[in-house]
Amino acid sequence: MKKLVLSQMIVRNLLDRIAHIMQRILLHVFLMAFGFVMLMPFLWMVTTSLKPRELVRSAPHLIPTHFHWQNYVIALNAAPFGKYYLNTIIVVLGIVISQLLLSSLAGYAFARLRFPGKNIIFLILLSTMMMPYYITLIPSYLIIRTLGLVNTHLGLILPFLVSAFGIFLFRQYYIGFPKDLEDKALIDGCSRLQIWLYIYLPLSKPCLAALGTFAFLFAWNSFLWPLVITTDPDMWTIQLGLAMFSGKYGTEWTYLMAGTTISVIPAIALFMIFQKYYIKHLALSARLR
Amino acid sequence: MNDETKAAVVCIAPSAIIIGIFTIFPIFCSFYLSLTDWDGLSPTINFVGFSNYSELINSEAFWNSIKVTLCYAMGVSIISVILGLILASLINRTTGPLASLYRVIYFIPVVTSFVAAAVVWRSLFSPAGFLSDSFRSIGFSPPNWLADPIWALPALILVGVWNRLGFNTVISLAALQSIPRAYYERAKIDGAGPLSRFFFVTVPLMKPIILLLFVMSIVDAFLIFDLAYVMTGGGPLGATNVVGLLLYKSAFRYYKMGFASAIGVMVFAILLLLTLLQMRLFKFGKEV
Amino acid sequence: MARVLIKNLVKRFGKIIAVNNLNLEVKDGEFLVILGPSGCGKTTTLRCIAGLETPDEGEIWIGETLVNDLPPKDRDIAMVFQTYALYPHMTVYDNLAFPLKMRKIPKQEIDVKVKKVAQMLGIRELLDRKPMQLSGGQQQRVALGSAIVREPKLFLMDEPLSNIDAKLRVYMRAEIKKLQKDLGVTTIYVTHDQIEAMAIADRIAVMNKGSLQQVSSPDELYDNPATSFVAGFIGSPPMNLIDCSLIEKDGKLFLDAGEFTINISDLRDILETTRMGSEIVLGIRPEDIIILQRGFKGKEDFNANIYTIEPLGLETIVTVKKGNKLLRIRAPRDFRANINEEVGVLLNKQKIYLFDAKTGKRLYI
Numbered sequence: 001m002k003k004l005v006l007s008q009m010i011v012r013n014l015l016d017r018i019a020h021i022m023q024r025i026l027l028h029v030f031l032m033a034f035g036f037v038m039l040m041p042f043l044w045m046v047t048t049s050l051k052p053r054e055l056v057r058s059a060p061h062l063i064p065t066h067f068h069w070q071n072y073v074i075a076l077n078a079a080p081f082g083k084y085y086l087n088t089i090i091v092v093l094g095i096v097i098s099q100l101l102l103s104s105l106a107g108y109a110f111a112r113l114r115f116p117g118k119n120i121i122f123l124i125l126l127s128t129m130m131m132p133y134y135i136t137l138i139p140s141y142l143i144i145r146t147l148g149l150v151n152t153h154l155g156l157i158l159p160f161l162v163s164a165f166g167i168f169l170f171r172q173y174y175i176g177f178p179k180d181l182e183d184k185a186l187i188d189g190c191s192r193l194q195i196w197l198y199i200y201l202p203l204s205k206p207c208l209a210a211l212g213t214f215a216f217l218f219a220w221n222s223f224l225w226p227l228v229i230t231t232d233p234d235m236w237t238i239q240l241g242l243a244m245f246s247g248k249y250g251t252e253w254t255y256l257m258a259g260t261t262i263s264v265i266p267a268i269a270l271f272m273i274f275q276k277y278y279i280k281h282l283a284l285s286a287r288l289r
Numbered sequence: 290m291n292d293e294t295k296a297a298v299v300c301i302a303p304s305a306i307i308i309g310i311f312t313i314f315p316i317f318c319s320f321y322l323s324l325t326d327w328d329g330l331s332p333t334i335n336f337v338g339f340s341n342y343s344e345l346i347n348s349e350a351f352w353n354s355i356k357v358t359l360c361y362a363m364g365v366s367i368i369s370v371i372l373g374l375i376l377a378s379l380i381n382r383t384t385g386p387l388a389s390l391y392r393v394i395y396f397i398p399v400v401t402s403f404v405a406a407a408v409v410w411r412s413l414f415s416p417a418g419f420l421s422d423s424f425r426s427i428g429f430s431p432p433n434w435l436a437d438p439i440w441a442l443p444a445l446i447l448v449g450v451w452n453r454l455g456f457n458t459v460i461s462l463a464a465l466q467s468i469p470r471a472y473y474e475r476a477k478i479d480g481a482g483p484l485s486r487f488f489f490v491t492v493p494l495m496k497p498i499i500l501l502l503f504v505m506s507i508v509d510a511f512l513i514f515d516l517a518y519v520m521t522g523g524g525p526l527g528a529t530n531v532v533g534l535l536l537y538k539s540a541f542r543y544y545k546m547g548f549a550s551a552i553g554v555m556v557f558a559i560l561l562l563l564t565l566l567q568m569r570l571f572k573f574g575k576e577v
Numbered sequence: 578m579a580r581v582l583i584k585n586l587v588k589r590f591g592k593i594i595a596v597n598n599l600n601l602e603v604k605d606g607e608f609l610v611i612l613g614p615s616g617c618g619k620t621t622t623l624r625c626i627a628g629l630e631t632p633d634e635g636e637i638w639i640g641e642t643l644v645n646d647l648p649p650k651d652r653d654i655a656m657v658f659q660t661y662a663l664y665p666h667m668t669v670y671d672n673l674a675f676p677l678k679m680r681k682i683p684k685q686e687i688d689v690k691v692k693k694v695a696q697m698l699g700i701r702e703l704l705d706r707k708p709m710q711l712s713g714g715q716q717q718r719v720a721l722g723s724a725i726v727r728e729p730k731l732f733l734m735d736e737p738l739s740n741i742d743a744k745l746r747v748y749m750r751a752e753i754k755k756l757q758k759d760l761g762v763t764t765i766y767v768t769h770d771q772i773e774a775m776a777i778a779d780r781i782a783v784m785n786k787g788s789l790q791q792v793s794s795p796d797e798l799y800d801n802p803a804t805s806f807v808a809g810f811i812g813s814p815p816m817n818l819i820d821c822s823l824i825e826k827d828g829k830l831f832l833d834a835g836e837f838t839i840n841i842s843d844l845r846d847i848l849e850t851t852r853m854g855s856e857i858v859l860g861i862r863p864e865d866i867i868i869l870q871r872g873f874k875g876k877e878d879f880n881a882n883i884y885t886i887e888p889l890g891l892e893t894i895v896t897v898k899k900g901n902k903l904l905r906i907r908a909p910r911d912f913r914a915n916i917n918e919e920v921g922v923l924l925n926k927q928k929i930y931l932f933d934a935k936t937g938k939r940l941y942i
Contacts, residue, residue: 027383034376035394038451041409042397044419048412102304109300113293121301128312132512132560134533134553138322138540139315142329159311162304180662183629188723189650189679192296198675202666221402223515224533228541239404243519246408253412264405271400275393282456283463292648 045264049257068254075258078249083234084241085262087153091237092219094157099215100208102162107170108196112182122171129164133224141228151232156225160218166211169281173207174200210281213274220267238263319557322550329546341551351552354532355559358511360442361531365449366506370499372450373457378487380458381465392462396455403452407519410448411435435521438528445529448516453509457502464498465491504567511560532556579640579730579763580605581626586635588621595621597787599635603765608757610766610778614810618787619767620735626765627733628652639731650679652731655724659736661716663708669695669719670704676727694726697756714745721753725760732757732764738773750777771811775799783807803939805932808860814894814905817866819859820934823851832859836900837879843926847940856934863907865928868895869921870914877921883914897922 050067075081109115110122140159149155177200185195223239230236236244242263249256271278323341327334345351380391398406413419414434424431434440468491476486492499514533517523523530523538532552540549581603588596596618603609611619624630626637628649637644644652655676663672673691682690695701698718708716717737724732737753738746754777757764768774774781775795783790783798783806791803802808808816821832821839830845831838839859841848851857869877881897881904893908897920904922914920931940 024383027379028387031376031379031383031387031391035391038395038398038454041406041413041451044413045409102307105300106304109297113297113300115294115297118297121305124313125304125308128308130508130564131312131316132508132557133514134512134536134556134560135319136312136315137536138546138550138553139318140311141540142318142546143310143314159307162307164308164312167304178660178662180658180660181664183624183627183649184656184658184662184664184723186629187627187649187654187656188676188727192293193299194679196300199664199666217400221400221404223402223404223518224537227518228537239402239515242408243404246411246519251415256408256412260405260408264401267400267402268397271397272393275396279392279396279459283460 042264045257045260048253049261051254053252053254071254071258072262075245075255075262078255079241079245079259080234081238081241081259081262084236084238087156087235088220088238090153091156092216094153095160095219096212096215098157098161099163099166100212103166103170103211104201104204104208105196106162106167108174108200110167110171111174111177113192125164125167129168137224137228144229151230151235153235155229156235156237159225163211163215166215169211170204170207173204177203206277207281209274209277213270213278214281216270217267319550319553322547323554325547325550326545327547328544329540330544337547341548342555344548345551345555350527350530351532351535351555353527354530354535355556357442357527357529358513358531358533361446361449361513361529362507362510364443364446365453365510366503368446369450369453369457370502370506373454373502374461374495374499376454376458377461377465378491380462388462392455392459395458398452399455401452403513403515404519406448406452407516410444410451411520414444436525438526441521441525441528445513445516445520448520449510449513453506457506460502461495461498464495468494500567500570504564507567508560508564511556511563580607581731581763581765582636582638583622583626584636584638586622586625586637587633588618588625588630589633594787596625596632599784599787599789601782601789601792603763606761606763608754608764608766608777608779610768610774610781611784612768612771612774612778612781612810613784613790614769616786617784619769619784622784623733623735623765623767626731627654627656653729654731654733655727655729656733656735657717657720657724657737659739661708661720661737661740663716663719663723665708667707668704669700669706669708669711672708672719673704673722673726676723690726690728694722697725698722713741714749717741717749721756725756730763732762732766734764734766736768737766739768739770746773753777772813775811783810785810801939802860802930804937805858805860805939806937808930808932808939812862814863814907816860816862816930817904818932819861819902819904821857821859823848823853823855823857825853832857834859834902836902837881839878839924841926841929841931844929844931847931851940857940858932858934858937860930860932861924861928863894863905865925866904866906867923867925868897868906868908868912868914869923870918873921877923879922880919881922883916883918883920886912886914886916 049071050069051071052068110118136159144150144155144158147155149158181199182195185199190198221239222237223243226237226240227243230240233244242259245259246256249259324336324338325334326337326341376395380388383391415421416431416433420434421431432440434444472490472494473486476490481489512533513531514537517529517531517534518537521529523534536549536552536556539545539552581601583599583601586596586599586601587594599618599622601622611622613619621630625632626639628644628647632645639652639654664675667675670691673694674687677687677690691704692701695704698721700715700718700722703711703715703719708719711719720737734753738749741749750773753766766774766777775798778795780792780794781798782792785806791798791807793801793803798807798811802811802816805818809818819832819834821834824831824833824838829840829842830848832841879899881899884896884898884903887894887896888910890910892910893912895906895908895912895914897904897906899922906922932938933940
């Protein structure tokens, strides 16, 4: 009698285990498949960019037989992507470096210094995070125009030199630093600004990576502001250039996809490199809202 | 002024100045301009009171664009939040390093610019594109998606969801991972199966995050511009003429800066209302 | 080398008075410990001396200089923190060199000084490591080194050994004491651990609730506490403090503790100016009480029951209970008794301390 029950238990245990494993496998299969679906546009984009024109609509749609790199050469010649890249890189560098510096500096002040009006100013700052372009676009354009900075790199950079979100991020990050560190630095002979430079900034690497990625993506993917500010095709940034390129070559998918691939790679590459910091900080900042 | 205050000034002044010039000042400037009929070019600015606003309120085009934008925002938000939660739950049930991989994979569309997304998806949606071809291969005859006033907006919503989903998934996942296992273990002991656990443990605990994601998604979706500009240009027949496009065209194509500013102010007010409304619901949800 | 003078120091945080009119002088080259429970104001006092807090009232002198308006870096001081406060992104070498770098001392000279201090503290081999890779004791040494390398007039130490495990702590405090003697730098050391204070200090300043209770050498504090707080704080196990009132019976003076009375006629002189019925606190150290067992009738001050017995190896701590009062007594290591056994308690009248119950002040002749 007992032996029977025992073997029943063993079999049941085994079946449970198998069901468990099957469940796991099914889960992964589904998630993988869904991931594939999500990335499918990119797959199509890259493979189309490598097909010769005639084969674009042939089945199987997704797999080219050999790589037709000429598409890229033609795309690069049809529109000055090199120039677009250069413009965008200048603008992106300006925005990212400035935002990192100013956000870190201001974040330090809000986290550590005592001064009158601190809370009010911070609250005002926070509220500006939520201002949509609807209300800031036209006046910003008018200001840039008045300053004579239309069609200039500076005009593209200026409104975005600082990010309220960045200041918020750094403040939260710095608040967690041990207070003893500053006391020691003050006694060692540092001024408040030197404390920021020699101690806080060097210890900010994760936050710099997160905000840097965020700022880079914002600047790289920016379309509306460059559209408004630049009328000279020589000053176009990559997204603007791509949009205009697609307007002109709408149905030449192979070249179009080549151009798109070129536009998209830096953003994805940067994201892949820094995704650890970026995603972690994203989650944190959403929780804090 | 003591040392700390002096240092604070140095640290904050540059940021404060930029934000003051390009965010705070524009708020007042927009309000002011909305009360004028300025075209952005002439040296004189005429004050016209609220006539821009009355024109807007009576404008069918304006309300159409609000409707379109609202539909888009609702569509993207509801779908991407719910889907994101489901995906996050599934990812949460896996163990091992693959969870990070899924996070990254789903997030890649998020970091893609809307311009690039629009270009690619426009090709996919074209009559000769992948989607239409696939439909034909299984025997259906597909509409001309982006040229069809019924299908154009849903097509935009699809792209919007595709772009947003990864973000909502990642945030939901982070929130899910912070739910103590003890709750699930207790539910298991009490006899709840996986679906029951989802509805009676996960969902109630996730309520604040769900609401937050929803608010964030709606506000973010309301800002749509690049996608509509590149993918459909606002057509066909105004089916995708989101209010961002309306503002842009008014200001920079028709040179009606005053009128465009009024649009901006109206939309800002609508967004504020939407946010406040949802915060009310949020509080209501919290009590429940 | 400098003396430190604190005059009428007051520091408030909102409504709370953290330091209440403190007057203290630290002699040149002295190792002074500020001792007290948490919240007594000792750390606030130290931070005011360092310049990390601004006094609301009072003066602080370091050497011949009034330092009230000087920032910390101009006061020629060095500080060691409870959490070590080592810069995590710098190597040990850079941590030691940093204060010198800030003072624009030439690289050569920095190198010499850093190596010398590292040698002195036995951390020469650790110069390339980062703080994260060091043990607690090593980190503390680096913290000390970072203070020593400055060659300041004054060392300030804020509970530097509190984060170190007990065994290492005993070793480190001897090291610190020796170091201070060798360097001869005036040192102000803050702690809540009275054993630590007794072990290392030249003098101890006992603080409670923002006020200075007494400043004396460890022996003085132990044998001659000026207040009931000091009496109960110094010494382990602590002095027994019993609330009594003064009564007279048959021409003899007694302290009435409720459950028992003690004949203190010998202490008549001390109590000359004290009224009858006054509330007095009786203080007696555990080592000054004798337990009488078996056939002791007549010799004892009162009876009590054994409450607990704690054999500690070297000695035995016995707690006796009378009514709701507990008394701790140091007994010889071979002491044997049963719980609840009735014993006699005899106090050494020569070693009785009397305190005014209201003010806590010691009653003297």
